[in-house]
Amino acid sequence: MIPAPFEYSSPKTLSDAFTLLETSGPDSKILAGGQSLIPVMKLRLGQPSRLIDINNIQELSYLREADGYLRIGALTRMVDLESSDLIKKKYPIISDTASHIADPTVRNMGTAGGNVSHADPANDLPGTMVALGAEFVAASSKGTRVIKAKDFFVDTFTTDLKHEEILTEIRVPMYAPGTGGAYLKLEKRVGDFAIAGVGVQISLDNDGTCTRAGIGLTAVGPSVIEAVEAEKALVGKKLTEEATRAAASLASDASTPTSDLRGPADYKKEMIKVLTSRALKRAHQRAVGGSA
Amino acid sequence: MEEVLRGLASKMHVEITVNEQKKEADVEPRLLLVHFLRENLSLTGTHIGCDTSNCGACTVLVNGKAVKSCTMFTVQASGKEVMTVEGLAKGGKLHPIQEGFWEKHGLQCGYCTPGMMMAGVALLQKNSNPTEEEIRRGISGNLCRCTGYVKIVEAIQYAAEKLREAQQQKVEVPAR
Ligand SMILES: Cc1cc2nc3c(=O)[nH]c(=O)nc-3n(C[C@H](O)[C@H](O)[C@H](O)COP(=O)(O)OP(=O)(O)OC[C@H]3O[C@@H](n4cnc5c(N)ncnc54)[C@H](O)[C@@H]3O)c2cc1C
Ligand code: FES
Ligand code: FES
Numbered sequence: 001m002i003p004a005p006f007e008y009s010s011p012k013t014l015s016d017a018f019t020l021l022e023t024s025g026p027d028s029k030i031l032a033g034g035q036s037l038i039p040v041m042k043l044r045l046g047q048p049s050r051l052i053d054i055n056n057i058q059e060l061s062y063l064r065e066a067d068g069y070l071r072i073g074a075l076t077r078m079v080d081l082e083s084s085d086l087i088k089k090k091y092p093i094i095s096d097t098a099s100h101i102a103d104p105t106v107r108n109m110g111t112a113g114g115n116v117s118h119a120d121p122a123n124d125l126p127g128t129m130v131a132l133g134a135e136f137v138a139a140s141s142k143g144t145r146v147i148k149a150k151d152f153f154v155d156t157f158t159t160d161l162k163h164e165e166i167l168t169e170i171r172v173p174m175y176a177p178g179t180g181g182a183y184l185k186l187e188k189r190v191g192d193f194a195i196a197g198v199g200v201q202i203s204l205d206n207d208g209t210c211t212r213a214g215i216g217l218t219a220v221g222p223s224v225i226e227a228v229e230a231e232k233a234l235v236g237k238k239l240t241e242e243a244t245r246a247a248a249s250l251a252s253d254a255s256t257p258t259s260d261l262r263g264p265a266d267y268k269k270e271m272i273k274v275l276t277s278r279a280l281k282r283a284h285q286r287a288v289g290g291s292a
Numbered sequence: 293m294e295e296v297l298r299g300l301a302s303k304m305h306v307e308i309t310v311n312e313q314k315k316e317a318d319v320e321p322r323l324l325l326v327h328f329l330r331e332n333l334s335l336t337g338t339h340i341g342c343d344t345s346n347c348g349a350c351t352v353l354v355n356g357k358a359v360k361s362c363t364m365f366t367v368q369a370s371g372k373e374v375m376t377v378e379g380l381a382k383g384g385k386l387h388p389i390q391e392g393f394w395e396k397h398g399l400q401c402g403y404c405t406p407g408m409m410m411a412g413v414a415l416l417q418k419n420s421n422p423t424e425e426e427i428r429r430g431i432s433g434n435l436c437r438c439t440g441y442v443k444i445v446e447a448i449q450y451a452a453e454k455l456r457e458a459q460q461q462k463v464e465v466p467a468r
Contacts, residue, residue, distance in 0.1 A: 001343045007302050008321035008367050031368075038363045039345050041322075051321070053368060103433030105348055105411060108357045109364070190432045191346075 003041035010053040014060070014166065017052055018141040021164045024050045030166060031055070032075060032114035035106050060113070060168060063087070069135075069171040074113025079104070081112060091172065092286060093181030093201055097128040100183070103191040113167045116152070119159045119223065122193040126153055126224035128183050129170060130216030131199035137169040144168070149216075149226070156222045175212070179203040180287030182279045185218065186271055188262060194219040195262045198251065198275040200283045202234065208288070210234045213247075215276065220255035220268055227251040230276065239284045248277035306370040310335070311379030319366050326350045326361040328369075329376055337377035337406045341435070348434030351407035351414075352376050358414035360433070377406035380413070388454035389413055389447070398447030400438035408434050412448045420456055424449075 007024075011017040021028065028050035031037055040046040054060060060075035063084055070091060072081070081087055081098035088095045101107060101115065101124050115125040116136065129149055136147045138161055152160050161167060181201035185194045197218030203211045213234040215227040230250035237243045257268035303318045310333060317332055329335045329352070338361060341349030350362040353375040380387035389409045392398060399405045408431060415422060415430035422430065427448050428441070436444060 002324070002327075003322045005302065005320060005322050008304060008365070010367075034365070034368070035345065035363060038324075038365070042324075042343060042362075051365075055368065103348070104430060105351055105358045105360055105433035106345065106363075109359055190429075 001042040001044075003038070004044060004047040006041075006048055007050040008053065009050070010056050012056050012058075014057055014139065014168070015141070017054060017057060017166060018139075018164065020050075020052045021166070022141060024052070026163055028052060028163075030117075032111040032117075033077065033109040035102065035110040036114060036118045036120065054166065065174060068174050070174060072112050072170040072172070074111060074117075074167045074169060076112045078102070078107035078110045078112070078115070082107060090174075091132075091181070093128055093131065093183050093199055093283075094172075096183040097124050097185075097199065100124060100185045100187070106191075112170055116170065117159055117161060117167050119153055119155075119157050120193075121156055121221060121223050122219040123224075124183070124185060124194060124197055124218055127197055127216035127218040128181075128199040129172070130224055130226045131181060131183075131201040131214035132172045133201075133212075133214050134170055134172045136167055137171065138162075138165040139168045140165045153223045158223075175201075175203050178205065178287055179212075180283040180285065180289070181214075182282035182286065184275045184279045184282070186275060193262070196220050196255075196257070196268045196271045196275060198272060198279045200276065200279040202239070202280070202283050202287055204239075204284075204287050208238050210237055210239060215247075215251055217251065217255055217272060219262075220257040220272055222256075225254055225256070227254040227276070229254060234280075239280060244277055244280045244284075247280060248273045251276040304367050304370075306366055308366070308369050308371075309373045311375055312373075317366075321365060321367050323366045324362055325352070325354075325364045325366050325369050325374070328366040329361060329374070335376050335378050339403055339406055341403060341407075346435065347404070347407070348411060348431075349404055349407040351410040351434065353410060353414060356414070356417065358411050358433075375410070377409055380409065387413070387451075388458070389416070389451040391454065392447035392450035393444075396443055396447040396450050398439065398444045404434060404436040404438075408436065408444055412451060415448070416452055416455055420459070421452060422448075 029048035031051040031053040060073045062073040078098045136152045183199040185197040199216040201214045213231040217225040230247040252273040255272045257265045259265045339349035341347035345363045352361045
């Protein structure tokens with residue numbers, strides 16, 4: 001299949017990209033890894049008039065800890081998130097997620113920024129970023145602003161980003177020791193989108209009481225869902241079997257799946273319960289075991 | 293009409309090194325890399341098996357990384373090095389991965405084979421001694437409708453061994 005014609009530019013700096021975005025029409029689009037956008041264009045579900053390819057903007061590609069945050073440049077590839085020792089050791093929820101997105105060939109191209117900006121409810125990284133309480137840095141020629149996860153994901157394929165803005169960084173707070181996270185995804189076959197997915201990140205104090213819980217749900221609503229009631233129910237408690245089960249039920253209540261080729265709605269709701277419970281157990285093990 | 297004009301107005305010049313040969317062309321930005329390889333360069337070893345970026349039959353190496361050439365525009369490859377299945381054999385001698393598919397019967401209809409071999413080469417560049425599980429993960433972006441994968445895994449294991457032997461011989465030479 002052949003996409004509709006478009007103009008193409010590949011700026012080398014962010015400021016050139018801003019100028020291009022401002023001077024081209026509202027139907028121009030940013031091209032990152034292209035692993036969502038190009039399939040959309042081949043199916044002619046999208047026909048942008050211009051693509052602004054950000055792959056040559058070196059300053060968007062980095063992964064480092066600084067000033068209390070893990071900072072992920074928007075152009076960081078999935079393969080780099082998956083294989084980074086820093087991520088594996090301190091943010092295993094992110095390596096869990098990256099290693100279950102699509103397949104290794106797609107992950108060579110697909111970027112962190114693209115996965116969240118596409119805002120497909122079945123994208124996996126949004127659930128994880130919600131669990132982590134991540135923030136999103138949007139930049140334009142007018143400056144930068146920081147968007148909280150709960151404001152960033154607006155609706156299906158819709159984020160809070162304005163047309164002239166580029167997502168430059170995803171930043172994740174560096175939690176104190178005693179934190180742990182996990183992402184679990186149920187899929188029909190390797191490389192497929194999730195039937196349902198759950199990301200969990202918890203922090204415990206010295207006697208094992210939960211001080212913070214973040215829970216994000218994938219593919220069970222029009223957009224990623226934060227299971228707020230489940231999070232609240234955990235704070236101030238120890239992660240006993242009973243507390244875990246109660247939180248898993250509340251997470252399931254927060255989900256609003258629809259029936260489709262990947263399964264009936266009530267099955268997905270049930271799976272959210274199972275996955276949340278398992279993810280909480282793994283997150284707990286990681287929190288007490290020293291590695292996040 | 294406007295669509296047609298827009299397409300015509302915007303041909304772009306690309307220079308791409310394909311299988312170590314420099315190629316130049318003026319192409320529409322919408323031309324997918326797989327179509328450039330197959331139609332402009334007649335390198336029909338790279339296959340198209342789906343329209344949904346799922347099957348991996350179109351896998352090539354771009355600057356050494358495996359990518360699905362049906363999910364990349366030709367203009368994105370400008371200034372880069374592309375390797376296709378045609379670039380594997382050197383001086384009439386098969387690449388170890390090709391030998392592996394031959395010896396271990398790693399194909400039936402052969403449709404997925406070029407993509408499988410390129411994914412295999414990329415995997416072995418990163419990991420010269422992969423376990424069976426690592427091989428299966430490594431080729432999980434490539435679908436085969438015929439073999440059931442067992443023989444493909446064996447073919448990649450065969451190539452891994454050959455490549456390691458060749459590497460060892462290289463290391464031993466200066467010691468002599
Ligand atoms: C076979 C296959 C299987 C897949 N399976 C999964 C899966 O299981 N889970 C999953 O999560 N994803 C999956 N994907 C999607 C894949 O992970 C994409 O790579 C990812 O969703 C988008 O990242 P990208 O860099 O390729 O973005 P692109 O396709 O380049 O862009 C996607 C959208 O985001 C916008 N955008 C990109 N970067 C920015 C930026 N920095 N600022 C503002 N806007 C931006 C673009 O304009 C576009 O609208 C799959 C894709 C394929 C082809
Ligand atoms: S042709 Fe199927 S992935 Fe490219
Ligand atoms: S040999 Fe026929 S598809 Fe793999």
